[in-house]
Amino acid sequence: MTEKRMTADEAVSRIEDGMTVGVGGWGSRRKPMALVRALLRSPVKDLTVVSYGGPDVGLLCAAGKVRKAVYGFVSLDSIPLEPHFRAARESGAVQALELDEGMFLAGLRAAALRLPFMPVRGGIGSDVPRNAPFLRTVTDPYGSGDEVMAAPPLELDVALVHANLADPRGNAALTGPDQYFDDLFCLAAKTSYVSAERVLPTADLRRAAGCLHALVVHRYLTAGVVEAPRGAHFTECPPQYGRDEAFQQAYARAAADPREWAAFADRFLDQPDEASYQQAVDEFHAARADRAGGAR
Amino acid sequence: MITTATRAEVCVAACARAWHGDGEILASPMGTVPTIGARLARATVAPDLVLTDGLAQIIDGDVALGAPTADLTVEGWLPYRAVLDLLASGRRHVMMGPAQIDAYGNANISCVGDWERPKRQLLGARGAPGNTVNHATSYWVPRHSRRVLTSRVDVVCGVGNDRAAALPGPAARFHDLRQVITNLCVLDFDTGDGRMRLVSVHPGVTVAEVVEATGFDLVGPEGAGEALTGGVDVPTTPAPTTQELRLIRDVLDPRSLRDREVPA
Numbered sequence: 351m352t353e354k355r356m357t358a359d360e361a362v363s364r365i366e367d368g369m370t371v372g373v374g375g376w377g378s379r380r381k382p383m384a385l386v387r388a389l390l391r392s393p394v395k396d397l398t399v400v401s402y403g404g405p406d407v408g409l410l411c412a413a414g415k416v417r418k419a420v421y422g423f424v425s426l427d428s429i430p431l432e433p434h435f436r437a438a439r440e441s442g443a444v445q446a447l448e449l450d451e452g453m454f455l456a457g458l459r460a461a462a463l464r465l466p467f468m469p470v471r472g473g474i475g476s477d478v479p480r481n482a483p484f485l486r487t488v489t490d491p492y493g494s495g496d497e498v499m500a501a502p503p504l505e506l507d508v509a510l511v512h513a514n515l516a517d518p519r520g521n522a523a524l525t526g527p528d529q530y531f532d533d534l535f536c537l538a539a540k541t542s543y544v545s546a547e548r549v550l551p552t553a554d555l556r557r558a559a560g561c562l563h564a565l566v567v568h569r570y571l572t573a574g575v576v577e578a579p580r581g582a583h584f585t586e587c588p589p590q591y592g593r594d595e596a597f598q599q600a601y602a603r604a605a606a607d608p609r610e611w612a613a614f615a616d617r618f619l620d621q622p623d624e625a626s627y628q629q630a631v632d633e634f635h636a637a638r639a640d641r642a643g644g645a646r
Numbered sequence: 647m648i649t650t651a652t653r654a655e656v657c658v659a660a661c662a663r664a665w666h667g668d669g670e671i672l673a674s675p676m677g678t679v680p681t682i683g684a685r686l687a688r689a690t691v692a693p694d695l696v697l698t699d700g701l702a703q704i705i706d707g708d709v710a711l712g713a714p715t716a717d718l719t720v721e722g723w724l725p726y727r728a729v730l731d732l733l734a735s736g737r738r739h740v741m742m743g744p745a746q747i748d749a750y751g752n753a754n755i756s757c758v759g760d761w762e763r764p765k766r767q768l769l770g771a772r773g774a775p776g777n778t779v780n781h782a783t784s785y786w787v788p789r790h791s792r793r794v795l796t797s798r799v800d801v802v803c804g805v806g807n808d809r810a811a812a813l814p815g816p817a818a819r820f821h822d823l824r825q826v827i828t829n830l831c832v833l834d835f836d837t838g839d840g841r842m843r844l845v846s847v848h849p850g851v852t853v854a855e856v857v858e859a860t861g862f863d864l865v866g867p868e869g870a871g872e873a874l875t876g877g878v879d880v881p882t883t884p885a886p887t888t889q890e891l892r893l894i895r896d897v898l899d900p901r902s903l904r905d906r907e908v909p910a
Contacts, residue, residue: 448771
């Protein structure tokens with residue numbers, strides 16, 4: 351049995367400059383943030399990031415790690431626009447391949463199935479192909495005259511996903527209400543790393559997951575397993591925890607001003623490891639609770 | 647006691663009517679007023695509509711906006727991947743909120759300004775391209791202005807009628823723009839040439855106000871031809887019925903979240 355447990359830093363040390371990295375989750379929901387923070391600590395650069403984008407894209411843009419972003423949207427959900435992504439686009443710092451969400455899904459499926467493209471209706475007639483002129487349409491080879499987009503395969507060098515549970519061999523369970531596209535990201539990637547709230551023996555996985563249908567990330571997909579409690583913070587990871595709205599607000603506020611952002615990054619991100627980040631988050635909440643107490 | 651409907655309540659009822667006759671399909675409202683509107687539609691004119699909690703659960707019953715998830719009666723699981731497949735099947739009518747929309751219903755939610763280096767980055771194309779070429783699409787504009795209803799959108803995310811007409815062969819056969827509902831009026835595209843038409847103005851709104859707040863020439867109730875001016879008579883948007891008002895106020899939005907989107 352191959353034992354795949356490793357640290358977040360070990361996982362991201364396998365990522366090289368210029369690679370295409372797919373990030374699971376959705377918006378500000380169950381993002382593999384501990385792995386993203388490890389990427390921020392690493393020297394890697396010039397990444398192409400493929401994501402149903404949230405603060406993962408924003409943080410990587412803010413750290414200058416992103417050459418190109420491939421996305422259907424980038425949002426913090428409760429805060430509609432991602433401030434760092436906005437700044438990166440408005441300064442022209444990153445290239446953008448903006449796809450329709452369904453075309454994005456078709457691209458992941460094409461890569462997962464090793465197909466040269468996947469037909470999809472969404473995109474035709476819109477400015478998606480105008481802003482990405484390499485995109486092509488295909489005409490129905492069976493003669494109806496119907497024309498659809500040929501979604502290009504979103505082939506990933508690496509996929510990063512965060513699960514609720516995993517075993518040491520790389521099986522993982524997504525137990526929340528939406529599994530998003532994490533298994534597809536893994537299938538579309540050469541190599542995938544899964545972080546999880548808890549790593550437990552294979553024999554306990556199904557019972558802990560509560561439902562067989564949650565076990566959708568399989569060990570043939572994953573090269574590394576990282577135990578990362580609160581590893582999706584500050585995005586949500588139901589049923590374990592909701593989004594840390596107070597922290598996300600602090601993040602978005604700080605992002606609006608370079609000096610405040612430097613202080614935020616110093617306090618939370620320029621840390622030697624994930625444990626120090628989590629401790630800084632605990633201190634952030636303790637300080638807020640103190641202030642609320644003092645106000646009474 | 648039923649008092650006169652507020653503007654927000656008129657808007658909710660107008661949104662609800664956009665789903666009238668849609669049958670057993672998924673209604674996907676975006677924004678507060680459309681969400682109350684879709685729930686009102688199911689409670690009245692479109693009882694077979696399928697609605698979600700905005701996340702992954704299909705929910706039954708007339709439930710208040712913001713009701714705790716645990717209290718909901720769940721009739722199905724509809725995660726995002728299933729929504730993206732469902733929308734391609736056509737069994738859906740979405741109501742989206744455009745940052746910009748033009749006379750033919752081309753809609754932008756991506757960015758304002760130059761694509762390569764936008765003046766203001768917005769959300770991205772999201773599902774707008776796929777929605778508009780796969781199934782019925784309506785729009786909700788909480789602040790009707792020349793900035794939103796504009797002569798030219800910077801990025802076409804939602805496909806308009808002129809763009810759809812220019813597509814080859816049968817490629818646009820599922821394209822179906824229905825209505826644009828704003829805080830001032832109801833508009834549609836039932837003009838023959840696919841341009842936006844003023845259907846009705848909300849109680850207390852004048853046609854001149856709508857014309858003034860719109861960045862392109864609207865078609866009047868008589869159809870294509872003359873550009874609409876303030877002097878033309880246009881029907882008034884029907885006020886919510888007593889039953890609709892009771893549902894909005896007592897059942898679907900008891901906390902009046904609608905007033906935050908459309909102030910009285």
